[in-house]
Structure formats: structure tokens, C-alpha cells
Amino acid sequence: MIDVRDVVVEYGKKAAAVRAVDGLSLRVAPGESLALIGPSGCGKSSLLFAMAGLIRPTAGTISVNGESLTRPRREIALILQNAGLLPWKTVWQNANLSLLLGREYPRVTAQAVLDELGLGEVKRRYPSELSEGMKRRVGVARALSTSPSVMLMDEPLASLDTLTKERIQDLFLRLWVRHAFALVLVTHDIEEAAFLGQRVAVLSDRPAQIKEIVENPAMGELNYRDTAAFADTVQRLRAGLER
Amino acid sequence: MAKPRAKRALAYVTDRVRDRSFAGRIAIYIGSLALLFGLWEVASLVILKVKGVEYLPNPVKAITEMQRLGPLLFRNFWTSAWRLVLAILIAFSTGYPLGLLIGQERWLDRFFSPIIYIVYPIPQVAFILLLFLVFGIGNPVKVAIVAIAIFFQLLVSARGAAKEIDPEHVTSVLSAGASRFQTYWHVVIPETLPSILTSLRVSVGLGMAFLYIAEISGSVSPGRGGLGAFIKASSFNTTQQAAGILAMALLGLVLYVIIDIIERVVCRWRYTARRST
Structure with missing residues (x-):
């Protein structure tokens, strides 16, 4: 359970401070998925980084499973825009970054995760030798390697071609169903939000506030994109963003 | 046709x-x-x-002269080589980490940047006389002169490289639970190594020039004063001088090859063929 209460995130010193997030509250239940959608630069990434324990909110509190969050935690995984892979580490080292950094968890899981994502064959390669889609999957493997209960994604599929994007969205959906983590997805892609979010929070321009929450209960199937409910959610999200 | x-x-x-x-x-x-x-x-x-x-004797003459001089030239080569290598090691092990810290930690940058801006542009040759007067003309001073010159070169480029670190790489290790030291070890150092090795190559040339100046200052015995002293002592024997210059070029070449090999080992990831997948 993630509980975000009245969170304010500001950058810079007092007089010249820029407010990125403005008193925002939300809750994500275990195993639930929430998409945050909003215009570029609206502060949604700042909110996500605060939920990852990477930046401390100027005001308000964030707690995960009842404990207040002060720094990055093992049960919270973060997937970054360009997968955040380190070019000087192999696929295996990238996927097992937490292990390299001394956080303990079983190696077996790590190998299983690589196999599950079809990366077992390329684990000795460097990121520069992989296709874009594969790089994203290594990013996913890294996130899954610590068996997190919360998965945060920051525009994870930006700059991918449509087909690769949809294939990885399918993968996200399958993993969410199988591993039952709580998913918080930040995106500016309306269809991605509609495909992966049980609820979609539409954010305002900076500083980010929630304009409305669109319920999207029919999601969860791989063929959801072909349904009328999907089209309807997309419609509502577009209207929400334009409002 | x-x-x-x-x-x-x-x-x-x-x-x-x-x-x-x-x-x-x-x-x-x-x-x-x-x-x-x-x-x-x-x-x-x-x-x-x-x-x-x-x-200017032709290359064949210079090479033949190198052979003739044999052990004498080699002794001088060896003297210059260890001076230069020691200076590079001292400069690298101090300038590189300090440059990274200054580039990464804002308060250090604020404190040290004015000092760097004032000291860096002064040609380090300007300090030679001062150093000779204070410390004499022995080996430590000769090594120190070269080390100081390379130190600033590496400091400035390490600082620049550390400022160019991709924030996503840092976020990535921080979210995986990295400490500050681990951020340096897993991101800052590997990401800056290629550009530091490039400036190390530039530094070899620079160091060589300073070594020459240091070696021709003070006593110049052709015996074991280093290649600089040897070249200066051969002022009236152009063939011998050419042999000395060629030996200096050889020293530079050896160092470049060593740096290349080091780069291929520590930056292995840059040399992998981009196989399609």
C-alpha cells in the first residue's frame, strides 16, 4: 500500500523555488495499478521520484506498507525512461545491480527473471549490443530481480516504435498479473495509460495536481485494445487532458 | 592505362x-x-x-647511431622513462580523483574553481626556477615539475567529465540502493574513464615537453641525465642528437601503446562489436 498525503515538491531556494507537485494525495492498494497522465514537464516524474525515495518532499508524507519513506527501498523498484542501463556493465550485471550493490536476495530469482524475459542467451552482452526493445526488457529484469511489491515506471516506453511499445506493454501487463505488484505508471501516452491503468489520474499543468481520476475496471486482458471500453477510456482521458 | x-x-x-x-x-x-x-x-x-x-641526418643514420650508442642511450632512455611514468602516476592518482570530486560535489567546486582558474592558465614552466631554487635540481624536482603540469591537465578534464555524467545512470544506481561511494565506483569512474584516458594521452606529450625542459636545466651530463640532458649534450653532434630525439619518440610511442592497452581492458564495453540481435 502506497499512501501519498498532501505532497509538495519544490526545487531551488526559497525565493526562486519552482513548485513541481502541489499538495497531491493518492493511494495505491497492493496489486493495484495506477497510471498518472499529464502534459510534459507537469511534475509527474518528480512525484514518482519522491515515491521511489529518491527526492524528499518539501511537505507532506509518503508511506509504503505503513512505513514512512525516507530513502530508496528494496521492495520499491523503479524503471526509468531509457531503462537506465549502465553501458559498461553486461546484461547480467545490469539486471543484478542490487546484488552488485550488496543488497541480498537469492541469485536464483535473478536467473529465473532473465529467462522469463528471454534474456538468458544475451546475459554476457553489453547494452550497446542490444536492440531498444531488449534494453527495456533488461530494465524490467533489473526491477523484477528484487521481487518488489511496488513497481514504479517513469515513461518506460518513450521513444520506442509503436509495435515494440505494444509488445512491451503486453509484457508489463502479464508481469503485473503474474507478480501481483502494485504498479504506478507515469506516462504522457493516453493509450498506454488506458491499457495499463486500473485507475488513471489525469494531472494538471505544473505544479501537478490531480484534475480527475478515470476508473478503468475492464482492463487486464491482452486484447483490451480492441474493445469498445478501451476506446471509451481513451476518449475520456483525452477529454480530461483537454479540460 | x-x-x-x-x-x-x-x-x-x-x-x-x-x-x-x-x-x-x-x-x-x-x-x-x-x-x-x-x-x-x-x-x-x-x-x-x-x-x-x-x-638533420636521415632516418637510417639516426637508427644506426641509436644502435652504436646502445647502452648509453638506453640508460638515458630508462632515466627519462621512470621519471615520466612516476610523474604520470602521481598526477593521475591525485588529479583524477580530485577532479571527479570537484566536478560532482557542488561545494567543492565553488571552493576550488577559482583556484583552478587562477593557477591552470599559468604555464607551469614559470614555476621551474622557483622549484629549482627551493628544492635543488635533483630527481624529485624533475619529477615534480612534470607531475604538476599533468596534474592540472587531468584535474581540469576530470572535473569537466564528472559534470557531464548522465543523471539517469546516477538515478539508476541510487534507486537500486547505492551509497555515495558506490555511485562513484559504479557510475562516475567508468563513465569518465574514456575521456580521462584521452587526456592522459595528451598529457604524455605535455609531460614529455616538461621533462625535456626539466632535464636540460641544471647539470647536463650525457651519462644518465635523461634523454633531455643527452640531447642537449649532443648539441654539436647532430647525428647523436637525432638518435636522442628518436629515443624520445620511442618513449612516447611505448606510453601511447600502454595507454591503448589499458583502455581496451578497462573500457572493454566500448570495443564490443555491435552485433545485431
Whole structure:
């Protein structure tokens, strides 16, 4: 359970401070998925980084499973825009970054995760030798390697071609169903939000506030994109963003 | 008739240059050396023709002279080599980490940048006399002069490289639970290594120049004063001088090759073929 209460995130010193997030509250239940959608630069990434324990909110509190969050935690995984892979580490080292950094968890899981994502064959390669889609999957493997209960994604599929994007969205959906983590997805892609979010929070321009929450209960199937409910959610999200 | 043949020869050369095999690379090396010696030969002939004196002996003479001088030249080569290598090691092990810290930690940057901006542009040669006066003309000072010059070079480029770190790489290790030290070890150092090794190559040339200046200052015995002293002591024997200069070039070449090898090992990820997947 993630509980975000009245969170304010500001950058810079007092007089010249820029407010990125403005008193925002939300809750994500275990195993639930929430998409945050909003215009570029609206502060949604700042909110996500605060939920990852990477930046401390100027005001308000964030707690995960009842404990207040002060720094990055093992049960919270973060997937970054360009997968955040380190070019000087192999696929295996990238996927097992937490292990390299001394956080303990079983190696077996790590190998299983690589196999599950079809990366077992390329684990000795460097990121520069992989296709874009594969790089994203290594990013996913890294996130899954610590068996997190919360998965945060920051525009994870930006700059991918449509087909690769949809294939990885399918993968996200399958993993969410199988591993039952709580998913918080930040995106500016309306269809991605509609495909992966049980609820979609539409954010305002900076500083980010929630304009409305669109319920999207029919999601969860791989063929959801072909349904009328999907089209309807997309419609509502577009209207929400334009409002 | 002649044209297609020239074209074919050119095609052969460009093919070899693109050739990435080991034999191909050796061939290129030999080819570029031949070009260099050819130009040298031409220059030597021109100078002889114009001046009527052999100020610049041709490459064959210089190499023969190197052989003749043998152990004497080698002793000087060795003296210069250890001075230069020691200076590089001292400068690298201090300038690189300090540059990274200044580039990464804002408060250090604020404090040190004015100092760097004031001291860096001063040609370090300006300090030579001061150093000689204070510490004498022994080995420590000669090494120190070279080390100081390289130190600033590496400090400034490490600082620049550390400022260019991709924030996503840092976020990535921080979210995986990295400590500050681990952020340096897993991101800052590997990401800055390629550009530091590039400036290390530049530093070899710079260090060589300073070493020469340091070695020709003070006593110059041709015995074991280093290549600089040897070259200066050979002022009136141009062939011997050319042999000394060639030995200096050889020293530089050895160091470049060593840096290349180090780069291939520590930056292995940059040399992987981009296989399609």
C-alpha cells in the first residue's frame, strides 16, 4: 500500500523555488495499478521520484506498507525512461545491480527473471549490443530481480516504435498479473495509460495536481485494445487532458 | 592505362585502412611509419641541399647511431622513462580523483574553481626556477615539475567529465540502493574513464615537453641525465642528437601503446562489436 498525503515538491531556494507537485494525495492498494497522465514537464516524474525515495518532499508524507519513506527501498523498484542501463556493465550485471550493490536476495530469482524475459542467451552482452526493445526488457529484469511489491515506471516506453511499445506493454501487463505488484505508471501516452491503468489520474499543468481520476475496471486482458471500453477510456482521458 | 591502376591501388589502400584484422592493423602501422620516415628523409635531403650542412641526418643514420650508442642511450632512455611514468602516476592518482570530486560535489567546486582558474592558465614552466631554487635540481624536482603540469591537465578534464555524467545512470544506481561511494565506483569512474584516458594521452606529450625542459636545466651530463640532458649534450653532434630525439619518440610511442592497452581492458564495453540481435 502506497499512501501519498498532501505532497509538495519544490526545487531551488526559497525565493526562486519552482513548485513541481502541489499538495497531491493518492493511494495505491497492493496489486493495484495506477497510471498518472499529464502534459510534459507537469511534475509527474518528480512525484514518482519522491515515491521511489529518491527526492524528499518539501511537505507532506509518503508511506509504503505503513512505513514512512525516507530513502530508496528494496521492495520499491523503479524503471526509468531509457531503462537506465549502465553501458559498461553486461546484461547480467545490469539486471543484478542490487546484488552488485550488496543488497541480498537469492541469485536464483535473478536467473529465473532473465529467462522469463528471454534474456538468458544475451546475459554476457553489453547494452550497446542490444536492440531498444531488449534494453527495456533488461530494465524490467533489473526491477523484477528484487521481487518488489511496488513497481514504479517513469515513461518506460518513450521513444520506442509503436509495435515494440505494444509488445512491451503486453509484457508489463502479464508481469503485473503474474507478480501481483502494485504498479504506478507515469506516462504522457493516453493509450498506454488506458491499457495499463486500473485507475488513471489525469494531472494538471505544473505544479501537478490531480484534475480527475478515470476508473478503468475492464482492463487486464491482452486484447483490451480492441474493445469498445478501451476506446471509451481513451476518449475520456483525452477529454480530461483537454479540460 | 595508368588511371585504373592508380584507382585500384587507392582502393587497395583504403581497404587495408578499413581492415580491422590484426594483420591489417600491423600493415597500417608499418605504412604510416614508412610515410613518416619518407617525409623525414625528404626534409633531411632538402636541408642538406639548401644549407650545404647535414643538420638533420636521415632516418637510417639516426637508427644506426641509436644502435652504436646502445647502452648509453638506453640508460638515458630508462632515466627519462621512470621519471615520466612516476610523474604520470602521481598526477593521475591525485588529479583524477580530485577532479571527479570537484566536478560532482557542488561545494567543492565553488571552493576550488577559482583556484583552478587562477593557477591552470599559468604555464607551469614559470614555476621551474622557483622549484629549482627551493628544492635543488635533483630527481624529485624533475619529477615534480612534470607531475604538476599533468596534474592540472587531468584535474581540469576530470572535473569537466564528472559534470557531464548522465543523471539517469546516477538515478539508476541510487534507486537500486547505492551509497555515495558506490555511485562513484559504479557510475562516475567508468563513465569518465574514456575521456580521462584521452587526456592522459595528451598529457604524455605535455609531460614529455616538461621533462625535456626539466632535464636540460641544471647539470647536463650525457651519462644518465635523461634523454633531455643527452640531447642537449649532443648539441654539436647532430647525428647523436637525432638518435636522442628518436629515443624520445620511442618513449612516447611505448606510453601511447600502454595507454591503448589499458583502455581496451578497462573500457572493454566500448570495443564490443555491435552485433545485431
